Amino acid sequence: MRIQLVEDEKKVADIIERGLKAERFAVDVYHDGQSAWEAADIYNFDLIILDLMLPKLSGTEVLEKIRRKNQQVPILILTARDGMADKIKNFETGADDYLTKPFAFAELLLRVKALLRRGPVNRASVVRVADLEIDRLSQNVKRGGKKIELTAKEYSLLEYLATNPGRVFSRTMIIEHVWDQSFQGLTNIVDVYVRHLREKVDDAFSVKLLRTVRGVGYSLNDEVQT
Amino acid sequence: MNPRSISFRLVAWYASWLAGIFLLLSAVLYLDLRHFLENDVRQAQSRRAHQIANALLTHVKQTGEANVASQTKDWYEPEINDRFIRITRADGTIFYASGQPNDGSFNPAEVPDFTPSSQLEYSRKLKLSGGKTLLLVGLNVQSPGNPSYLVEFGELLDPVETMLKHLFLQLAFGLPLAVFIIAGGGFLLLRRALTPVEQITRAAERITQHNLSERLPVARTGDELARLSVSLNRMIARLDEAFQNSKRFVADASHDLRTPLTILRGELESFAEDARLTAELRERAASMLEEAVHLSKIVEQLFTLSRLDAGEARTEWTRFDLAELAKITADQMNLLAEDKGISISCETSQTMPVEGDRVRLKQVVVNLLDNAIKYTPEKGAIQLRVHGVNGHAILEVKDNGIGIPSEALPHVFERFYRVDKTRSGESESAGLGLSIVKSICAAHGAEVEAESNVGSGSCFRIKLTAAKH
DSSP states (O other): OEEEEEOSOHHHHHHHHHHHHHTTOEEEEEOSHHHHHHHHHHSOOSEEEEESSOSSSOHHHHHHHHHHTTOOOOEEEEESOOOHHHHHHHHHHTOSEEEESSOOHHHHHHHHHHHHTOSSOOOOSEEEETTEEEETTTTEEEETTEEEOOOHHHHHHHHHHHTSTTOOEEHHHHHHHHSOGGGTTOTHHHHHHHHHHHHHHTTTOSSOOEEEETTTEEEEOOSOOO | OOTTSHHHHHHHHHHHHHHHHHHHHHHHHHHHHHHHHHHHHHHHHHHHHHHIIIIIGGGHHHHOHHHHHHHHHHHHOHHHHTEEEEEEETTSOEEEEOOOOTTOOOOGGGSOOOOOOSSSEEEEEEEEGGGEEEEEEEEEEOOTTSOOEEEEEEEEOHHHHHHHHHHHHHHHHHHHHHHHHHHHHHHHHHHHHHHHHHHHHHHHHHOOTTOTTOOOOOOTTOSHHHHHHHHHHHHHHHHHHHHHHHHHHHHHHHHHHHHHHHHHHHHHHHHHTOTTSOHHHHHHHHHHHHHHHHHHHHHHHHHHHHHHHTTGGGGGOEEEEHHHHHHHHHHHHHHHHHTTTOEEEEEEOSOOEEEEOHHHHHHHHHHHHHHHHHTSOTTOEEEEEEEEETTEEEEEEEEOSSOOOTTTGGGTTSTTOOSOTTOTTOTTOOSOHHHHHHHHHHHTTOEEEEEEETTTEEEEEEEEEBOOO
16 A cells, blocks of 8 residues: 655645554655656555645645546645634535644554555454444344343444444544534543443443553553553 | 614615705796796776877866867777776765676676775786685876876786686695605615615624624625625724734744643643652642642633633533523532531523533533532531523522622622632632623523622622523
8 A cells, every 4th residue: 555645844745644654554755745746647556645835836726636636636735724614614615624733643554554445444343353243233232142232322432332342433523423523622521431331331340441541541452451 | 674774864864855846846837837937917907098098087177077088988898808997086085987797797787986095006816706805006196187097907817817726736736746756765775775785784684703703794785885795895804913913922932832832831740750859849739739739720711711811712502401501510519518507599490491502501501519618617607599481591509608898899800800719719819710700691592680688698690591492
């Protein structure tokens, strides 16, 4: 998988590049809009991560140029500006996803994977993590064959974490997915729900599946904790 | 007609001055004319009386009284000329009196008898029947060696009075008419001149911070109003620029703060998960990461506030049920409260339709409930109420927590304000939650108020305009 990363802030580019390379992606980094567009014109990237504020050619212009060639390549926009008007304009121009700085790298990685996977997504009705079974159709959760009663919110939280076992989800991502953006300032609600979920899912078992990654977020993990 | 409008006040002011000046001029004219005309009549009588005295009465010894009488009658023919002539002796007996005038305009018998006067010459007005006035001039004649006489000459003031009456009528009708015409004309003229003011006012009402690119109409009259609208337009242009500058500043500041935060978080994140580091170092990196995340959150909230100030909330208005929103939010926050053993009771009317940005108004409910949960001790109770009062939707969050001291109450909505820095459970928040509530409410034209008693709890109340059914 070859990813084009267009980011003029060298340090930000560096962090993303290292992170993506650690996940075994091939990464081509460009620091200005002009060279990024020229490269995108020649090579077939699998994904483009595009910052909006770029020298020479702005991110929006690059986006327009790429889309005018009718390329189907997924494009993830990174921006330090937010505001609905900007967001809507870029989605209309053809951005596939949008991430506002500062973000947790874990979140960027999840979105990159989601975009690359876009075609065949794991739609299996039953998700298994170690001895935990989540049935998406009946919304039944079992562990070690025993049924666990969950509230609706606890279930959405668990199901969301189970979409990508082993991957860390930031509190912001969890809030946006399980609650909505009105809860933005209220990340402690995630902690409370995770604790309740833990009582039901982990307390009775020696292997703990719900893992806290301090400062980052939570993950559902079947590896033994270190 | 608005009695405080410029045109009304101006017209009223000059119309009353005009009426006053007209009235004064008319009074002077009327009185002066009357005086002049009466004087004219009086002088004529006086001249005739003197003539009789000088030409006839000085020779009365030689000619005899009868001759004087017949001479007088011949000269003046009072009956034909409608005059009154009477000559009285010093003892009060009349030796000549004119008869009834031929046209019967007055009756000489009505003229009272002479009354002796020390004055040499005098005049008086006599009111006769039929509303007529007789101007009477009396002359005491004393020539040496002759007996003294009183010569009286009189003439009706009829023509003078008719003329004055006519003048009075003309003034009484003409004057108000003139004032009315001038005031009416002035009013129309002023209204035409002030039409641009009305247009400018209406255009100015339309201009808010969201359409500062609009301009006021400029009247092409080249007068003071045209200059005023040009100046106002320049002022709006300066405001527009200031708003644009502050928006640009927020955008730039947002970029300049977010980029280093991204780097900081990215680096710390990779440290926190780097298996090559010792557990203790990873723990420290994680602790720093937590602070970086906290910092990001504060920056986010600050941008939320500046976006609200810039009028962002207007863009996504929909109509929704506030009662339902409150119920859903209370439900979603319930576990957070339950965790502290706090109960949230939700009391709402059937439906309470309002118009606004649903996401933002939900944030208001979330922040208020979060605030209540934070400052209510374990086993406390929070009441969430939504009800309608006089076309307003009221949302109330009431707790039985620690309360807010009265001196701190006016400041709770200020940015970064904290009632007491030592209060527990606050390490997570930056003191921006309630400012965001206030800004969202301001963007919705809603009122927000807080009541509190230390020890017994606080109550926050939002008053929104209810949408029409």
